[in-house]
Amino acid sequence: MFDLFVKSPPASNYSSFFSPDYFISRARFVEQAERAGMTRTSYPIAAKGPKGEMLSIDVARLGPKKPEKTLVLSSGLHGVEGYLGAAAQLAFMQRMPALKPGKGVAIAIIHALNPYGFAWNRRVNEDNVDLNRNFLLEGEVYEGVDDSYVELHDLLNPARPPGKINAFVAKAVAQIALKGMRKMKQTFSGGQYEYQRGISFGGKGPTESCEIVKANLSSWVGDAKRVLHVDYHSGLGKSGTYRIFADRQESDEGFKKLARIYGADFLEPWGGELSYNIRGGLGAWCKERFGSDYDVLCAEFGTLPPILVGQAIHYENRAHHYGDPMTPEYQAAKKRILAAFRPDDEAWREAVVSRSLAIADQSLAALLQDD
Ligand SMILES: [Zn+2]
Structure with a gap:
């Protein structure tokens, strides 16, 4: 696996994009979205922060309403992992005026898919639900445990x-x-649907975050035919390394295409070398809802x-x-x-933001090149 610390660029203060909590992260996101001239929508959820604060999923968008292609960058599906994703988003948005996405390409950035987990430093949401096990497909039931x-x-x-x-x-x-x-x-x-206070609980029904995504994702991506959606995560893999999980078989032509974009060494199917098979994942749901040309790339950065x-x-x-x-x-x-999902380590933070940006850039370049 690629060692980030060997090839990471010289220190560029990327670690400063990490925020100390959800609220500061959100405020920076809002400010940067406005500075970059993006349109912004806020989706409040019923659950509150540790001091009774409002919590929301926030979306910033740039480019045509009905693009041919869309780049999506999302953070915090696993709450506390949002520190990394939000830092990557902020770093990306800071360069936005210089990016000029180009005709036919839109960019949608989703801050804190699980705002409760981010604010409370939990991976799961207000109902102890792992949101990446909550997106069951049509006809599946919220039941079962291995x-x-x-x-x-x-x-x-x-x-x-x-x-x-x-x-x-x-x-x-x-x-x-x-x-x-x-x-x-x-x-x-892998996910279970029976023990509500247990680890990897996928819920007893769609969560509020899940409903917000289901109701609005099509307007965020603007019905684009081709979508590359990078969903940032932390906590899986060796520290200083990353992998991208895709909802495709290795033999699939689409997988090979993605391998050309992100590098074959970094891409693997769910259930491949490093990951496991999951039920209720966001990526599989997006494919079912929007078709094969919607790819969620789960970018996982190792910690412990x-x-x-x-x-x-x-x-x-x-x-x-x-x-x-x-x-x-x-x-x-x-x-x-926090140590497991948001290490207090400058070198790690520099490296992960640098790599996260590179993944966003690779995605945007591929969309612009019509790949
Ligand atoms: Zn995660």
Whole structure:
């Protein structure tokens, strides 16, 4: 895998695009959208921030209303992962006046698809739902859980806050030794629709964010025939590396086309080398709704080893549902989730924003070149 830190450009203050919280991130997004002359729409959600603040999904758009092609950049589908995505968006928008997308190409930038998770530093939304498991396809029902998850439910989701001494990592390592890393990742992350306080819960129906996307995405992309939609994520893969997951088979001609745009080494199908198969993903839903020429590119930037990311998700979930915010254990769990998805590391931040921008540029260049 490509090492970002070797080839990243000289320091250019990209890390300054990271914001300290959702509210500052949103304010910067709004200000930059206005400066770049973009049209902007705000979609408030019912859930509120930690101090009762309003929360919203915000969309900024540039270019024709009915373009032939659209570039979409979205952030925060997984709440706390929005720090990275929003930083990438801000860096991209800052250069917008110089970009001149060109005739027939529009740009739509979606800030914080899961504003609650971003504001509260959770991956999931106000109903504990992983939004990238919530976009079920026509005819699918919000039910079901794999037997392997049921088997691990007690380990993954004990109904108590994390204590002073915890055995999760030791137990998870034993399970990995028994079942293999691949199987464990799939079980942990694939999505389940039965345990509402559990990890990777896909919901009991479409969430408010999901409904907003379903009702408005066609106007954001302006019914374009060809859409490249980069959805930024963090937390999967080796630190300093990235991969792009596409909802296509490797043998598919469209996959080969994407490989030419993003580089074959960085692109993989869902369920490939690094990822797992998911139900209810945004990308599959977009394909069903808009057709094969709509590609969601899930750009994943690595942070910590998977066992530590799993540990962070596990403790934060328990702390959130059963913990007391005044205890050191709760605060440690909250700190851990930030370390796993928004590392406090200048070199990492420089590199990920630089690479995120490169992915946005590759996408725009491909759309302009008619690829
Ligand atoms: Zn994610």
